[in-house]
Amino acid sequence: MEQAPRYTARLFALELAAVLIALLFIVPFYFVLVNSVKSFGDLMRNAAGWPEAFRLDNYTRVWNIMQYPRAFLNSLIVTVLSNAGLVVVSSMAAYRILRRPSRFNRALFVLFVAAMVIPFQSIMIPLVKVASEIGLMDSRLGLTVCYFGFGVSLNLFLYHGFMKSIPLEIEESAVVDGCTPYGVFWKIVFPLLKPMTITALLLNSLWIWNDFLLPSLVLHDAGVRTIPLQTFSFFGQYTKQWDLALAGLVLGVAPMTLFFLLMQKHIIAGISAGAVKG
Amino acid sequence: MFVGPALLFFSLIVLAPFLMSFYYSLTVWNGVTARVDWAGLNNFRQIFLEDSAFRDSFWFTARYTLAAVVLANAVGFGLALLLTQPLKTRNWLRTLFFLPNVIAGLLLGFIWSFIFVKGFAAVGKWTGIGFFELPWLGTSATAFWGMVIVSVWQMSGYLMVIYIAAILNMPRDYVEAARIDGAGRFQLLGRIVIPLVMPAFTVCLFLALSWSFKVFDLNLSLTKGGPFGSTESVALNIYKEAFQNNRYGLGTAKSLIFFVIVAALTSLQVMYTKRKEVEV
Numbered sequence: 001m002e003q004a005p006r007y008t009a010r011l012f013a014l015e016l017a018a019v020l021i022a023l024l025f026i027v028p029f030y031f032v033l034v035n036s037v038k039s040f041g042d043l044m045r046n047a048a049g050w051p052e053a054f055r056l057d058n059y060t061r062v063w064n065i066m067q068y069p070r071a072f073l074n075s076l077i078v079t080v081l082s083n084a085g086l087v088v089v090s091s092m093a094a095y096r097i098l099r100r101p102s103r104f105n106r107a108l109f110v111l112f113v114a115a116m117v118i119p120f121q122s123i124m125i126p127l128v129k130v131a132s133e134i135g136l137m138d139s140r141l142g143l144t145v146c147y148f149g150f151g152v153s154l155n156l157f158l159y160h161g162f163m164k165s166i167p168l169e170i171e172e173s174a175v176v177d178g179c180t181p182y183g184v185f186w187k188i189v190f191p192l193l194k195p196m197t198i199t200a201l202l203l204n205s206l207w208i209w210n211d212f213l214l215p216s217l218v219l220h221d222a223g224v225r226t227i228p229l230q231t232f233s234f235f236g237q238y239t240k241q242w243d244l245a246l247a248g249l250v251l252g253v254a255p256m257t258l259f260f261l262l263m264q265k266h267i268i269a270g271i272s273a274g275a276v277k278g
Numbered sequence: 279m280f281v282g283p284a285l286l287f288f289s290l291i292v293l294a295p296f297l298m299s300f301y302y303s304l305t306v307w308n309g310v311t312a313r314v315d316w317a318g319l320n321n322f323r324q325i326f327l328e329d330s331a332f333r334d335s336f337w338f339t340a341r342y343t344l345a346a347v348v349l350a351n352a353v354g355f356g357l358a359l360l361l362t363q364p365l366k367t368r369n370w371l372r373t374l375f376f377l378p379n380v381i382a383g384l385l386l387g388f389i390w391s392f393i394f395v396k397g398f399a400a401v402g403k404w405t406g407i408g409f410f411e412l413p414w415l416g417t418s419a420t421a422f423w424g425m426v427i428v429s430v431w432q433m434s435g436y437l438m439v440i441y442i443a444a445i446l447n448m449p450r451d452y453v454e455a456a457r458i459d460g461a462g463r464f465q466l467l468g469r470i471v472i473p474l475v476m477p478a479f480t481v482c483l484f485l486a487l488s489w490s491f492k493v494f495d496l497n498l499s500l501t502k503g504g505p506f507g508s509t510e511s512v513a514l515n516i517y518k519e520a521f522q523n524n525r526y527g528l529g530t531a532k533s534l535i536f537f538v539i540v541a542a543l544t545s546l547q548v549m550y551t552k553r554k555e556v557e558v
Contacts, residue, residue, distance in 0.1 A: 014365060021357075028397070031396075031397045047400035048400035093283070093285070108281065117545070119492050121517070121533050123533075149292050209382075210384075232384060246392060260376075268376060272443035
């Protein structure tokens with residue numbers, strides 16, 4: 001280990017530069033927050049300055065207009081169910097494909113991975129037809145099933161890569177002890193996959209919670225709309241009413257920002273790990 | 279049944295619609311009625327010969343992708359170099375630069391449309407700097423750079439995280455040896471650091487390329503493709519063709535062309551950068 005470097009004048013200058021860049025970087029958030037508590041007139045007169053008076057009724061109005069609690073619940077239901085299903089389905093498939101590398105399974109793996117290059121736009125048009133044929137439209141569960149399909153490639157790929165590092169011996173001794181294949185997987189292998197499960201859950205959550213295009217095609221009914229959908233339709237109606245629109249944006253951005261600040265260590269570690277392997 | 283469920287969902291949601299799109303691209307179909315008329319290659323003929331808006335959207339997407347990929351990687355790598363120095367605030371700053379990535383692209387577009395229209399105007403009035411007083415998002419040039427600015431702002435933090443991991447994973451002895459041999463700061467960067475983090479460049483270029491080329495949410499919320507369709511991305515053009523003009527057949531044909539180009543671009547890019555990697 002090298003000794004801790006001294007805190008030189010050069011480092012101090014770099015530190016100062018870094019902080020300045022960072023401040024510049026978060027200025028947009030300042031603008032949004034500070035203007036979301038202004039009255040409309042105040043906002044139009046000075047968009048850069050401190051508010052004349054803090055008005056929280058922008059928020060209470062938006063909360064009601066957007067039906068925020070319902071949108072939040074819809075987002076939560078879809079994200080949680082999709083995550084649970086994806087983890088179960090993908091880890092099991094990855095396990096079987098890795099441990100029984102038959103020609104069929106290897107071909108299947110290539111197919112799953114190759115499908116990741118297909119852009120969503122090249123699937124979405126017929127997907128709407130398929131989804132309405134099999135009754136997935138306007139249903140949170142239907143949207144969840146769509147996420148199973150779209151997420152399985154990446155999740156399977158991540159699990160497949162991670163599982164290579166798990167020694168076979170533990171499983172073999174369990175089989176000798178009379179464990180069924182499901183028992184071996186759920187009692188022995190799955191707990192060992194925990195680090196990758198956390199990574200997968202975080203990556204899936206970021207994607208699903210923030211997704212707009214797929215839910216916009218599947219969910220039309222106002223009662224089942226997720227937060228991005230609800231923000232979009234709200235913004236469409238209140239385009240020039242910046243005081244309300246900005247409060248709506250803050251409400252839209254808040255849950256994921258808080259989630260990230262709580263989980264940041266895991267999220268950043270997951271991205272680094274995934275990228276280094278990829 | 280370990281593989282069954284995965285295969286079932288994947289076939290139903292990804293594979294079947296993708297294969298169906300080959301058929302629908304050869305038809306006239308409005309998506310609403312059950313009536314699907316065979317059109318042969320007419321859709322493709324129309325796209326290549328008559329649809330100048332589609333061609334323009336490709337041209338915009340290509341220029342936008344080039345600018346966003348280059349700038350986001352430059353900024354991301356620069357931030358990574360800065361934040362691997364032993365700074366006291368570096369963990370805070372890493373979190374901060376990553377923050378835009380946890381926010382939906384759609385919402386970022388709305389946030390920035392406020393910044394460009396109201397925020398920039400206020401700053402311009404206050405400082406008198408001409409840059410802020412431009413008609414942001416109002417002309418095709420400012421709308422183009424508006425898209426690029428927001429994308430770079432968002433992507434660079436994500437790329438930074440990957441570059442930081444790569445820099446921290448460099449074998450220390452190489453760097454030490456070069457330093458002992460008297461390599462200067464820039465020599466160290468050019469001869470040692472950049473070759474050693476080449477795998478990260480592959481990953482980051484790949485990510486930035488595929489995000490930018492498929493940009494949709496940000497495009498929809500920031501410029502809506504305007505003014506006058508000058509910043510309409512391919513993804514947005516396909517979306518409008520299918521779901522606003524109700525020409526599903528034509529939209530599907532466009533989406534297949536889009537697929538071929540995305541697949542070709544990403545595989546070319548990966549092959550090219552892989553070759554430049556240094557084996558350690």
